Amino acid sequence: MDGSASALAAVEEAAREARWRRAALRVVHAFIWARMKVSLGPPSYGPPEGGLRNMADRLVAEAVERATATAPEVEVGSVVVPGEPLTVLETESQEAELMVVGSRGTGGFVGLLVGSTTVHLAAHGRCPVLVVREAPRADGPVLVGVDCSPASEAAVDFAFAEAVLRGAGVLALHAWTSWNAPLPPPQDPSMPYAHPAGAAAEAEERLLAAALAGRRETYPGVPVEHRAVRGDTRQALIEASGSARILVVGARGRGGFKGLLLGSVSQAMLHHAHCPVAVVRGGGTAGTDT
Template sequence: MSGLVVVGVDGSAAGLAAVEVAAEEARVRSAGLRVVHAFLWPAMHVPLGASPLGPAEGGLRASTERLVSEAVERAGAVAPDVEVSRAVVTGEPLTVLEAQSRSAELVVVGSRGMGGFVGLLVGSTSVHLAAHGRCPVLVVREPAVPDGPVVVGVDGSASGAKAVGFAFAEAALHGTDLVALHAWTGWNAPLPAPQDERTPYANEPGAPATGEERLLSETLAGHQERYPGVRVRREVVHGGTREALIEASRTARLLVVGARGRGGFAGLVLGSVSQAMLHHAHCPVAVVRGGDRNA
């Protein structure tokens, strides 16, 4: 066994869905799986044992052990050959999972947990972990399309390059196709209010599209050599990045994005595109930071 996949659980349906995805990810990696629950109550000095007036098996600690046991059993049903360990760690979920990510090659979480507010599409822990985790973070939103491709957003940024490498590895591990999607907007609009037909354009006709196709080819080149068995479909889309990726996610088993893109503001940890995917994609989303290990 090499490597470790960590999954955060909290007793919610989203958490159990994340366990199933994490177990499969551990299986294809020949990695171990660690089921982690952040136990906040001890830090708040709340009684953990059974109430003298209630059943002997009651209390917060016993309830926590039951939900972790359920998650371990679910993982065993999905991937019986995977070595599964458990950890109940005192602390706030983001802090606990960020610490766990330091020794993991992948952290998996549900899109919303027990603390999710009604109407909130994705939980705060998922968003913050995607921004601060020390390894790639996979957020399980809607179910994946089992025979769908891995889709990766390509933008030419350093963070995006890490995401492309992770996406190639995922496609190879799962034996599926890879869709490399690059979206661009119109740089070829004419200059202000043409007075006659001689008014120049910002670029020669067709030049922007050619440049964007070149960017995509250059980004993929080294990865295709490393993963020759992965069949790649290239898509250069003239339009908005968010809209293109959300549409592609409808038929995907996984969508992979970088944490920040070419247009990221200095100091911004999680870019607007990656945040939009966490909220609106139709499949699980992996967010890969530029500094992530195992990416």
């Protein structure tokens, strides 16, 4: 919580998530000024309620009030932690079930669609990170980007669990092109490059079905739509996000450079999706706070 409009929207969504999960909500403000060796109290010539520390306390109090109004049944706590935001939030994520942040804060460059703190947390957070970009929809499916890699398993599980919490269906979208889709073995070994028309599309459909295998049994009440499309992954997800309640993506997929913690598709969704975006790096934590 940094006092921005984006952060307040994130607080409201975090309160709803906490209610659905029956979890406590912890509002955190990273108080960097304590490390800058500047005066934290009210100036001698100003009102007693002035000063940087009082301002931080007011920001947190406003967030707690907003969260309580959104979900009165949720236990809401708050803390002002000395330190810079990246370190504070990454540390907080170690004990959390879910981290919720706004897409833009009070610092940085105005022209950027997503702040550097948000991108860093999506890459380094120890639990799933939900980035609130636009006002969440009350209808529509939980959209999950499936690239059929082992790394996307956690994103698929998170999407189905989120669908249960929200009372929604799941739209599993897999986009492929001739550049990233492995062709099936040829029917005639003497002609290794000969494949029947539609062979690649059928292979990708099977990969998507395999990636979702077992979820119907685990989540029998969740309607599921499979959609394998030929085209650019970023564009397909951005377009589908316009009618989704939330978009879930893995931090890394089967393409790109292995050394990167956050893939190009995930970063594009943080900047351009039309709904809140959840980035899932792994299996999450056993924390109880949102």
